[in-house]
Amino acid sequence: MPKDTFFNLPEDKRQRIIDAAIDEFAQRSFHDARITAIVDTAGIAKGSFYQYFKDKKDLFKYIIGLIAEKKIEYVNEDMMRHMQDYSFFQLLRELYLSAFRFAKENQRLLSIGIQLLSSPDLYYEIIGEHRNTSIEFYARLLEKGMAAGELDPSIDVAVAARILAGLSYSMVDLIYEDGKLDFDDMAIVDQMLYVVENGIKRQPQRRQSGM
Amino acid sequence: MPKDTFFNLPEDKRQRIIDAAIDEFAQRSFHDARITAIVDTAGIAKGSFYQYFKDKKDLFKYIIGLIAEKKIEYVNEDMMRHMQDYSFFQLLRELYLSAFRFAKENQRLLSIGIQLLSSPDLYYEIIGEHRNTSIEFYARLLEKGMAAGELDPSIDVAVAARILAGLSYSMVDLIYEDGKLDFDDMAIVDQMLYVVENGIKRQPQRRQSGM
Amino acid sequence: MPKDTFFNLPEDKRQRIIDAAIDEFAQRSFHDARITAIVDTAGIAKGSFYQYFKDKKDLFKYIIGLIAEKKIEYVNEDMMRHMQDYSFFQLLRELYLSAFRFAKENQRLLSIGIQLLSSPDLYYEIIGEHRNTSIEFYARLLEKGMAAGELDPSIDVAVAARILAGLSYSMVDLIYEDGKLDFDDMAIVDQMLYVVENGIKRQPQRRQSGM
Amino acid sequence: MPKDTFFNLPEDKRQRIIDAAIDEFAQRSFHDARITAIVDTAGIAKGSFYQYFKDKKDLFKYIIGLIAEKKIEYVNEDMMRHMQDYSFFQLLRELYLSAFRFAKENQRLLSIGIQLLSSPDLYYEIIGEHRNTSIEFYARLLEKGMAAGELDPSIDVAVAARILAGLSYSMVDLIYEDGKLDFDDMAIVDQMLYVVENGIKRQPQRRQSGM
DNA sequence: TATGAATGAGGATTCATTCAT
DNA sequence: CATGAATGAATCCTCATTCAT
Numbered sequence: 001m002p003k004d005t006f007f008n009l010p011e012d013k014r015q016r017i018i019d020a021a022i023d024e025f026a027q028r029s030f031h032d033a034r035i036t037a038i039v040d041t042a043g044i045a046k047g048s049f050y051q052y053f054k055d056k057k058d059l060f061k062y063i064i065g066l067i068a069e070k071k072i073e074y075v076n077e078d079m080m081r082h083m084q085d086y087s088f089f090q091l092l093r094e095l096y097l098s099a100f101r102f103a104k105e106n107q108r109l110l111s112i113g114i115q116l117l118s119s120p121d122l123y124y125e126i127i128g129e130h131r132n133t134s135i136e137f138y139a140r141l142l143e144k145g146m147a148a149g150e151l152d153p154s155i156d157v158a159v160a161a162r163i164l165a166g167l168s169y170s171m172v173d174l175i176y177e178d179g180k181l182d183f184d185d186m187a188i189v190d191q192m193l194y195v196v197e198n199g200i201k202r203q204p205q206r207r208q209s210g211m
Numbered sequence: 212m213p214k215d216t217f218f219n220l221p222e223d224k225r226q227r228i229i230d231a232a233i234d235e236f237a238q239r240s241f242h243d244a245r246i247t248a249i250v251d252t253a254g255i256a257k258g259s260f261y262q263y264f265k266d267k268k269d270l271f272k273y274i275i276g277l278i279a280e281k282k283i284e285y286v287n288e289d290m291m292r293h294m295q296d297y298s299f300f301q302l303l304r305e306l307y308l309s310a311f312r313f314a315k316e317n318q319r320l321l322s323i324g325i326q327l328l329s330s331p332d333l334y335y336e337i338i339g340e341h342r343n344t345s346i347e348f349y350a351r352l353l354e355k356g357m358a359a360g361e362l363d364p365s366i367d368v369a370v371a372a373r374i375l376a377g378l379s380y381s382m383v384d385l386i387y388e389d390g391k392l393d394f395d396d397m398a399i400v401d402q403m404l405y406v407v408e409n410g411i412k413r414q415p416q417r418r419q420s421g422m
Numbered sequence: 423m424p425k426d427t428f429f430n431l432p433e434d435k436r437q438r439i440i441d442a443a444i445d446e447f448a449q450r451s452f453h454d455a456r457i458t459a460i461v462d463t464a465g466i467a468k469g470s471f472y473q474y475f476k477d478k479k480d481l482f483k484y485i486i487g488l489i490a491e492k493k494i495e496y497v498n499e500d501m502m503r504h505m506q507d508y509s510f511f512q513l514l515r516e517l518y519l520s521a522f523r524f525a526k527e528n529q530r531l532l533s534i535g536i537q538l539l540s541s542p543d544l545y546y547e548i549i550g551e552h553r554n555t556s557i558e559f560y561a562r563l564l565e566k567g568m569a570a571g572e573l574d575p576s577i578d579v580a581v582a583a584r585i586l587a588g589l590s591y592s593m594v595d596l597i598y599e600d601g602k603l604d605f606d607d608m609a610i611v612d613q614m615l616y617v618v619e620n621g622i623k624r625q626p627q628r629r630q631s632g633m
Numbered sequence: 634m635p636k637d638t639f640f641n642l643p644e645d646k647r648q649r650i651i652d653a654a655i656d657e658f659a660q661r662s663f664h665d666a667r668i669t670a671i672v673d674t675a676g677i678a679k680g681s682f683y684q685y686f687k688d689k690k691d692l693f694k695y696i697i698g699l700i701a702e703k704k705i706e707y708v709n710e711d712m713m714r715h716m717q718d719y720s721f722f723q724l725l726r727e728l729y730l731s732a733f734r735f736a737k738e739n740q741r742l743l744s745i746g747i748q749l750l751s752s753p754d755l756y757y758e759i760i761g762e763h764r765n766t767s768i769e770f771y772a773r774l775l776e777k778g779m780a781a782g783e784l785d786p787s788i789d790v791a792v793a794a795r796i797l798a799g800l801s802y803s804m805v806d807l808i809y810e811d812g813k814l815d816f817d818d819m820a821i822v823d824q825m826l827y828v829v830e831n832g833i834k835r836q837p838q839r840r841q842s843g844m
Numbered sequence: 845t846a847t848g849a850a851t852g853a854g855g856a857t858t859c860a861t862t863c864a865t
Numbered sequence: 866c867a868t869g870a871a872t873g874a875a876t877c878c879t880c881a882t883t884c885a886t
Contacts (some may be wrong), residue, residue, distance in 0.1 A: 005869080008869095008870085028242065029240040029242065029326075031239070031242065031243040032243060033853085035856065045871060045872045046856095046857090046872080046873065046875065047858085047859080048858095048870075048871055048872070049872070050856090054251060055857075056361065056368075056856070074294070124219065150412070151412065151413055152410070154401070154405070155405065157404060162381050163378060163406055166378055167383070168373060169380060169381075170373050170377030174290070177405040188370060188388040191370040192374065194366065195374055195410065196406075196409065196410055197410040197412040198410040198414075199363070199407055200371055201361070201409060202360060202362055203363070203866050216845075227883075245879085246880075246881060246882085255847095256846060257847080257849090258847050258880095259845080260850095261883080263845070266882075267881070389857090447661055448870090450664070453661065453662065453664065453665040454860085456859065456860090458858090458859065458862060467867060468861090468869060469866095470868070472861065472862080477860075477861075477872085487659040492857085494816060502836050525852095533693065539747065543660060552774060564833075574832070574833055574834060574835050577827065579822060581825060581828070582804050582828055582833055585800060588803025589799055589800075592796060592798070592802075594833060604736045613789045613792040616787070617788055617792070617796055617829075618833060619784070620831070621830040622775075622784050623722070624782060624784055632872080642849090668876075669875085669877090669885065677850085677851095679851080679877095680850070680851050680878090680880080681850055683877095683878065688877080688885090689877075689878095846886100847885100848886100849883105849884090849885090850878100850882100852882100853879105854879090854880095855877105855880105856878090857875100857876085857877090858874105859872105859875090860873085860874095860875105861869080861871100861872085861873100862871080863871080864868100864871095865867100865868085865869100865871090
């Protein structure tokens with residue numbers, strides 16, 4: 001809910017502000033982040049800021065919204081195309097791949113998301129009840145796969161959902177940690193999936209699937 | 212690196228300070244945490260604080276060190292007893308169980324760790340090169356298991372290590388999110404391990420192991 | 423001294439600005455009053471304001487002038503009609519009645535006047551030498567009454583003038599305090615006048631005048 | 634409710650702060666008053682201020698309390714001595730005299746009191762329900778006088794109380810306006826009282842009382 | 845060594861006023 | 866003339882850190 005003035009701004013100035021904000025929030029927690037740093041980086045006057053946003057929180061919410069929007073959009077595009085004709089594991093692969101790519105391409109955004117996760121009060125105020133979205137998403141996916149007979153019936157959906165979500169974080173972490181590893185995206189994802197599919201236990205009777 | 216004066220303090224005063232610091236850091240980010248709140252809670256004079264610690268960061272590093280130490284110690288105790296005679300999966304189970312219990316019993320400490328994770332600059336300054344400790348630990352464990360022929364030779368150790376570490380976070384998250392779930396610890400860990408061992412894919416010829 | 427542009431404005435817009443200004447100044451001290459609030463309420467652009475007035479003070483002086491004008495006009499009308507044929511006490515009664523009614527009908531204006539009274543610097547700058555107008559007015563009235571033999575010759579005109587002016591404030595205060603009392607206007611004024619005429623001391627030989 | 638630190642201050646520093654605050658509040662309304670000006674005048678650091686007071690309002694309340702206290706004390710002293718053996722008019726005279734003297738000796742304090750009177754919201758927050766204290770005080774005094782047969786039975790106590798309170802303001806105003814008039818205190822008070830006692834109407838049969 | 849007062853840098857926010865269109 | 870965005874000075878307040886006792 002930035003003010004109208006913000007949306008009336010010339011594209012490039014608006015973008016400069018967004019970038020400056022992302023920079024600052026990526027480096028410092030919400031409380032630590034300094035409006036001063038943001039306006040300096042963006043090259044606008046302190047007073048102007050308050051003509052665009054009600055206050056710091058207003059800006060922060062906006063940025064968080066932007067991130068969510070961008071991520072959803074990013075992932076959805078890939079998903080939507082295959083929703084119907086892909087198997088559970090194929091979908092999961094697509095999902096991980098797009099999450100992986102998103103993370104790689106938007107590292108600063110990740111920092112902010114992670115920041116938020118670790119600030120319960122703020123988190124609740126901003127995200128509200130949307131909390132478990134991603135875990136629930138995996139749970140639904142698993143149920144579908146289960147119904148389709150693709151999954152081991154003895155696994156617990158709730159726990160598996162959490163694992164799948166957790167892996168997604170692991171990947172993100174992979175990137176977050178150091179942008180420098182340039183494994184082939186596909187390879188990493190495929191290896192993760194192999195583990196997810198088959199576990200890590202040696203099973204003599206297992207036929208080598210895929211890898 | 213608190214000053215000597217700190218270590219010369221009577222045990223209970225020292226503990227009061229530590230507790231107060233943990234309380235504050237669990238609730239607020241490093242920058243946001245207030246020395247004032249800490250000294251108030253601890254019941255010491257503001258000036259005294261600076262006779263024990265160089266500055267806020269000094270205290271913070273010390274607390275982080277304490278947490279690491281405590282966690283390692285906690286986990287090690289369990290591990291050490293079984294290192295020799297347990298199989299890879301038995302060890303992994305012990306490991307997860309103790310991590311799970313540690314998390315459950317030290318929720319405030321977790322908050323601090325998570326805070327830290329999300330503050331790149333600070334993180335680097337404080338943790339520095341110790342970074343990948345836990346992932347490397349899993350990697351070594353996996354290598355041992357691999358050597359012992361317990362693991363599927365086609366898995367990639369680096370990726371699997373990351374997965375195992377990621378799962379550990381998932382569990383922690385489970386607790387962090389809401390302290391209220393009182394699943395049986397064992398049950399959750401066992402379900403996680405089942406997935407790790409066998410994956411989630413239906414495999415007709417698989418004998419139902421354990422669960 | 424608003425600019426010409428202001429006086430060229432369509433009547434209703436000009437009035438909207440005046441009303442908005444009165445609203446704001448009635449609620450907040452001069453410094454505290456916000457141009458922003460005024461232009462918002464009036465529904466004009468911020469920039470326009472500065473095309474009508476030099477600055478905030480310019481507007482304020484104008485409003486104060488308006489109030490003074492309105493009050494004088496209000497009172498005068500009643501007075502003028504009776505100047506010639508009324509006795510001192512009859513005139514005084516008319517005067518109080520109209521002041522009372524003015525106050526009752528223009529409570530917001532009173533607030534502004536009172537605000538001003540309590541800000542010496544501003545007061546002086548704005549009212550300047552007009553200061554004692556009302557006291558002097560009472561003094562002249564008293565002198566006339568004295569000359570006509572209507573008044574106790576032993577009273578001191580200067581002091582009595584101040585008393586009469588003070589009573590006028592008392593009445594205003596009566597209204598300012600809570601608009602809710604709806605004594606009959608006449609009754610209050612009559613009682614006040616009775617005291618002014620006869621004092622409050624028991625005087626055995628006094629014939630009960632009027633009340 | 635300043636903090637303890639304030640009361641532990643060396644007498645002269647504390648007084649410097651109080652003086653600076655009174656200076657500022659005497660010139661500007663509560664909102665307009667600037668902490669900066671106060672600390673500069675008092676010669677203390679900005680931060681120190683907040684070690685003595687919670688915030689600006691805290692200081693303001695304290696100052697108001699000081700004024701009230703001082704005034705009550707001042708007036709009471711005179712009153713108490715004569716409460717028993719003085720007649721109504723003698724008491725009234727004492728009362729006015731002490732109010733007059735207090736006003737003369739504490740002009741800055743008056744400004745602040747008047748400021749407060751004209752800021753309903755703040756007033757209510759600070760004074761609360763004590764509002765009509767002074768008017769009620771006069772009412773009680775009048776009732777006593779009435780019971781003792783000293784007063785004209787036809788006057789309305791409520792209205793007379795308001796008049797007496799109003800006169801008190803008039804006197805204050807006398808001083809507030811310009812400190813320069815140096816009428817003899819007694820003379821002014823006596824003249825006021827004469828009017829209050831006898832009114833201003835010429836009454837042929839009246840014996841010249843006192844004056 | 846303990847204390848707690850003193851300090852001032854730094855941050856968010858408000859608002860009158862200017863200016864470009 | 867109207868508009869409303871841009872500006873930056875000014876204000877309150879917080880807090881780590883220093884310092885005198």
